[in-house]
Amino acid sequence: MKIRLIALISALAFCISASAQQTIGGRAQIISPEINPDGTVTFRYRNPKAVTVQLSGDFLPDSRPVDLVEQDGIWTYTTAQIVPPEFYCYNYIVDGTRTLDPNNAQVDRDIATLSNVLIVPGGIADNYMVNDVPHGTVSKVWYESGIGKNRRMTVYTPAGYESNSRTRYPVLYVLHGIGGDEEAWMDHGCAARILDNAIASGRAKPMIVVFPNGNMSEEAAPFQNSTGYDRPTAGLPMTMEGTFESYFPEIVKFVDSRYRTLARKDSRAICGLSMGGFHSCYISLNYPDMFNYIGLFSAAIGVAGDREGKSPIYQDIDKKLELLFSKKPALYWIGIGKDDFLYRSNAAFKAKLEEAGYPYEYMETDGGHIWKNWRIYLDTFIQKLFR
């Protein structure tokens, strides 16, 4: 009963995770990445045997990999310029093979690939940080689906939702892109932090936010479904063939029965990125009484023409657009990056709206089909809702 505490803690630290030794063992710890006082960022990597080590990251000019330089087995790279505030991803390439930074345990999964995260605080990135504000609750929730399986969604309830028992809230549905799942917006999307910060500052109204899984062939994110530990792929079946759209009312019904929602059109919004923009477009077209606010973020629109004759979801688009806009939704919002490969199809869609005289709001940003834009679109869109 007289083991000395310090010895015990050392022993515990060693035994709980022998694999964690690089940070808690005897040898000096490497800090990587390190944001320097002058705003540059230094990356470090210990590997005495490597021949070449490169850094790949979305903060690098033209996203081109750069070389690290070795001294005493430690490879180092410091950015030539200040890295502006943003949420970035990076990885190393060691002798030609992609690898993670072992000194940075903050990783995000995108489809089947992990990347390290670098957040440079300040400016826009402060929206993506956990700040000292009231926090909403983030829940992984299963519901019984008419498609024959329990399915999983992520639900954000705003600060205050659980501590009162009367207030009812509007609901925003946020859809992921192809290859994504109900966790995508929480990881790369920083959605819970964007919502916490926007609601705390009064920029956005308190709202319930629902992130469904738009892949009807899987119940939940990879490693979270009962069909086994399938390897995720980008081109899952049953993603853009009408099933998700036609089953969407069951999600709304479930949310309205489970949560204290304002269960009516004027308090419902939907948005999504890429495939999720495509889904948002067709769900709102097919259920024109469901949503008062519709947001298309880099939406994969412009494919309906080819689908005609298949799912009825994609048929009679002009008639459905006419019906939707005759019901005067409060907001039809389109966001797209100048370099997005979907820029042209979005421009064509906008032209179609203009020709018919349907009102919409439009935001054009730099860059392409990237999370940086989708975070900005979400932050912008939520400020316009439920006013």
Next chain:
Amino acid sequence: MKIRLIALISALAFCISASAQQTIGGRAQIISPEINPDGTVTFRYRNPKAVTVQLSGDFLPDSRPVDLVEQDGIWTYTTAQIVPPEFYCYNYIVDGTRTLDPNNAQVDRDIATLSNVLIVPGGIADNYMVNDVPHGTVSKVWYESGIGKNRRMTVYTPAGYESNSRTRYPVLYVLHGIGGDEEAWMDHGCAARILDNAIASGRAKPMIVVFPNGNMSEEAAPFQNSTGYDRPTAGLPMTMEGTFESYFPEIVKFVDSRYRTLARKDSRAICGLSMGGFHSCYISLNYPDMFNYIGLFSAAIGVAGDREGKSPIYQDIDKKLELLFSKKPALYWIGIGKDDFLYRSNAAFKAKLEEAGYPYEYMETDGGHIWKNWRIYLDTFIQKLFR
């Protein structure tokens, strides 16, 4: 408006994550790990330039790393024997440097280190899988702490909790080890899946399960707290000096106010691993009317002697033990591995209980201070609760 769908999906898949190309690009996909029909497991890794590639994993004999063999740039290792059903962790060592398997996106974080996960289904591992059973909800919940900060906990509500509005449930508090946080039991611990499966089969009663963060110097898991993106270390301050234990009633009070609990001693349990066993021991000693079921999993007990004179939490232990057992808790449960470095101090603690005639249950398993044992202890302990 006439982009062909297949071309679009290919373009989307490419653009959404250029870094995901190893699984969705043109070159053949590597499957790793692969559970073979004969029960062995094959690991593969593409790296034409590596000189040596080793595999480290807790399923290997004596946990000793083994060599992969290269052919055409693909390194391969197949286990010599059948790998029994279990939840395992592994990583590669490439030219002496630890790295993850890039073909397996399922990773778990332990303190500051990521490992790949291999689950071999069947037997005990079926408890750790997502099975086709009703699932509880897992929520990340913030509460206002008297210590001056919002703090985060993970809360499991059993299937059925949200779909009824009357039933009240017993509550189990589950504490993590040193260096862990409110996410540890969900990752390596498979806690939500263990609970889902045990409750669905009737082996355990439906219960609310709360996973607090026992590090009073941080609000939440790394990358989830407002003090910035601090690098986690194993030896956080304010973990085993009485603060967490003395503030524990605020957690119980919060849970009883937020959830439909049975807010009384006979419907409350506490358990924890390692440092969490230490915490469970001292919380129950200092609040003898709070818990009817107490579980010490590989508990870091036996350090109290040195603490006397510091926090009152660790003082007058014999008197506190006497008071606790005079109130006849329904279960005092101790689990320890034969090879655990805390085996002796647990044996001394048991001897102390026996000497005083205090009743307890005891489970001894093979192995040491490892998650494999803690998953078994949790699964065993929950079956004994609230009967």
